Amino acid sequence: MVRWLYLSALADTPLAIVQAGLLAWLAAGLLNSEPSLWLPASLLLLTLALRALAGAARARFSAGAAADIGQAVRNAVAEALLRGAGGTLTAGEASTALLEQAGAVGRYHAGFAVQRRVASLATVLFLLAAFSVDWIVGVIFLCTAPLIPVFMMLVGSGAQRAADRQLESLRFLGGYFLDRLRGVLTLRAFAREAAEQQAVDTVNGEYRKHTMKVLRIAFLTSAVLELFAALSVALVALYVGLHLLNLIAIGPGPRLDFATGLWLLLLAPEFYQPLRQLAAGYHDRAAAHAAAEALAPLLEEGDTTSAPANVSATATTLTLDQVSFRYPGSEETLLHDCSLTVTAGACLVLRGDSGTGKSTLLKLIAGLLAPDTGEIGHNGRPAPLLAQATGNLAWAGQHPWFIHGTVADNLRLAAPDADDAALHQVLAECGLNHLPAGLDTALDENGGGLSGGQGRRLALARALLSPAPLLLLDEPTAELDETLEQRIIAALRARKGQRTLVIATHSPALATLADQSLWLGPSPVSMEGQAHG
Ligand SMILES: Nc1ncnc2c1ncn2[C@@H]1O[C@H](COP(=O)(O)OP(=O)(O)OP(=O)(O)O)[C@@H](O)[C@H]1O
CATH class of the missing domain: 1.20.1560.10 (ABC transporter type 1, transmembrane domain)
Known part of the structure; x- marks a missing residue:
């Protein structure tokens, strides 16, 4: 031409x-x-x-x-x-x-x-x-x-x-x-x-x-x-x-x-x-x-970022080495010299009052934000940006996004080859086994078609279905009744050992899953990972 x-x-x-x-x-x-x-x-x-x-x-x-x-x-x-x-x-x-x-x-x-x-x-x-x-x-x-x-x-x-x-x-x-x-x-x-x-x-x-x-x-x-x-x-x-x-x-x-x-x-x-x-x-x-x-x-x-990522087959060892972070333009240092190691297959629970930086730390671990100082490592190597970590981690946030399609389409984003039985099982684990049209329930980008709580649980189900070795979950049991919360805790307990879990939560019941917990305080104090239970 x-x-x-x-x-x-x-x-x-x-x-x-x-x-x-x-x-x-x-x-x-x-x-x-x-x-x-x-x-x-x-x-x-x-x-x-x-x-x-x-x-x-x-x-x-x-x-x-x-x-x-x-x-x-x-x-x-x-x-x-x-x-x-x-x-x-x-x-x-x-x-x-x-x-x-x-x-x-x-x-x-x-x-x-x-x-x-x-x-x-x-x-x-x-x-x-x-x-x-x-x-x-x-x-x-x-x-x-x-x-x-x-x-x-x-x-x-x-x-x-x-x-x-x-x-x-x-x-x-x-x-x-x-x-x-x-x-x-x-x-x-x-x-x-x-x-x-x-x-x-x-x-x-x-x-x-x-x-x-x-x-x-x-x-x-x-x-x-x-x-x-x-x-x-x-x-x-x-x-x-x-x-x-x-x-x-x-x-x-x-x-x-x-x-x-x-x-x-x-x-x-x-x-x-x-x-x-x-x-x-x-x-x-x-x-x-x-x-x-x-x-x-x-x-x-x-x-x-064009090189395809190597998906790790086993749970990820997560390390934080003197990580500090402050949002640009903000006075408040949310993390100050934070160091800890989460062994592969363990569960780290992030706790603290609202606004103390739990979601922010999850974003740092996911590579959605870069620390001001210090390093975050996945299996001893610098954590890849989320863009390069395709398949290496699964994320269920507080404001999940979906694709316009059915519940099955959205679940298969995490596991394209999963059969219907696997989808039904993970939905049941998250208390979503009575959706109006089951796997064919239609959704829009904001999760319209489901209630807010159902949408968050669907995002959790998607993360649980994913074969990723690192699961990052932000308030997965927020606003759930006790029965549903126990069901989800059981589902997460079943994944411990095979996946590394990092969970931000206010729930004492969910916190019992922790192998390690990290309390994020209101002031920029140095924090250490502590063995829990
Ligand atoms: N994009 C942003 N830019 C600037 N400040 C932010 C941004 N996102 C969050 N913050 C601030 O950082 C602080 C920590 O927010 P974060 O969402 O990490 O808290 P959290 O502990 O997860 O809260 P919650 O328990 O309510 O979910 C808050 O004071 C918030 O206002």
């Missing part, structure tokens, strides 16, 4: 030179009242048709190549996001990366990058053609042509800054809008629709302002370049005209006949055309540059 794009784009220059020649031939013939002009006339028609054809082919191949390249970038970005790269991106920023930025890179490669090469080659061809007939016209072309790239370079940094700001505000708008869309029910409940609509309008206005600035620079650049081109064409016209009227006698001008002079004159606008097209696409370059800068860290991060 790209090769055809180059061919169709390059075909235009020789055709333009020939077209100018044929037009000059025809005009001179008409002026001299030559009897038969059908040959230049038909050749001219043929050239015009070929140019139109090449132009249409170029537009088609260019759109195709831009779509292909954009799609390839989009696939790479999607792959990186799915591997967990770009963990700090909001959903809106991720969608901007997938849609807008990937598209901008595609448009640049199929547009500006192609035109830059085409313009260089076309300039050389036109110069050769001009010099072969009249060196003064050649010199005019040679001296005026660099004005266009030099001017583009002069406006370059300003255009780049404007494109950067436009992209930044688009990312912000994407994230802001998506957040409001997600929380639309909450906004409606608090009658905040009008205020939020206004806020989205304001953010949208900012984006519009930045976009208008980019367009203003693009239009102004094009207008100035048009002026340069027009002045240069006028210079050639003046030179040719003065010679045809025998008013000056410099250069090879005195030998110019009408046809050659007209050909040179017709060549002049064609000479500047590729450079003007290049300038017109300059804002594409700035947009692609800004997009590439935003995407590069994501794709580099994606590359490093």
Whole structure:
């Protein structure tokens, strides 16, 4: 596709030179009242048709190549996001990366990058053609042509800054809008629709302002370049005209006949055309540059996570070595030099008042957060990021996410080959054996279709079904009655020894499972793992 794009784009220059020649031939013939002009006339028609054809082919191949390249970038970005790269991106920023930025890179490669090469080659061809007939016209072309790239370079940094700001505000708008869309029910409940609509309008206005600035620079650049081109064409016209009227006698001008002079004159606008097209696409370059800068860290991060993880077959030995952690911008150090070892197959219970950092420690162990200092090890090796730990740990959090599908679809995320009997068994262990449609009960992403408690137990069932050697469970028995809690405790006890369990809980009954327990206090004190029971 790209090769055809180059061919169709390059075909235009020789055709333009020939077209100018044929037009000059025809005009001179008409002026001299030559009897038969059908040959230049038909050749001219043929050239015009070929140019139109090449132009249409170029537009088609260019759109195709831009779509292909954009799609390839989009696939790479999607792959990186799915591997967990770009963990700090909001959903809106991720969608901007997938849609807008990937598209901008595609448009640049199929547009500006192609035109830059085409313009260089076309300039050389036109110069050769001009010099072969009249060196003064050649010199005019040679001296005026660099004005266009030099001017583009002069406006370059300003255009780049404007494109950067436009992209930044688009990312912000994407994230802001998506957040409001997600929380639309909450906004409606608090009658905040009008205020939020206004806020989205304001953010949208900012984006519009930045976009208008980019367009203003693009239009102004094009207008100035048009002026340069027009002045240069006028210079050639003046030179040719003065010679045809025998008013000056410099250069090879005195030998110019009408046809050659007209050909040179017709060549002049064609000479500047590729450079003007290049300038017109300059804002594409700035947009692609800004997009590439935003995407590069994501794709580099994606590359490093591309190696498939080795799933450990046995329970994981977990070590924390002087781990400290504080959320960015927070005054409170939640963990301070925390050290402990959980042997493979043991159960560590995290206890403490609400807000003391139990879920945070689970996230650190899962690799969802990175410690400020210290190291967390799985089987003696630095804990992999969650993105690289596929299959090595299973997580059941307080706010579980599901895929749109059935209960069975969601359970099989953890164990794709599990048969229905295994699914029924794990559901029974978690007290979910009386769901309205059993394994076929339909769910949405937020667990709609189940009650909040059932949703949390389904997430627990999914973790229990997973063959992962490390299970991280956040309040698995919260808000359950005693019978259900005992059932779940029994299910967890059955996994002890085969899996390493880390459980955050307020429940004294669940805490009896602990081989080790860790009390997280309100102040940043040093904590040691203690043997329990
Ligand atoms: N993303 C975050 N950014 C900043 N602070 C956070 C973030 N998440 C949690 N915190 C703060 O960190 C502290 C510990 O939160 P965490 O959820 O780990 O507590 P917890 O012990 O699990 O609480 P609970 O028992 O209520 O679940 C809280 O004060 C909370 O406000």
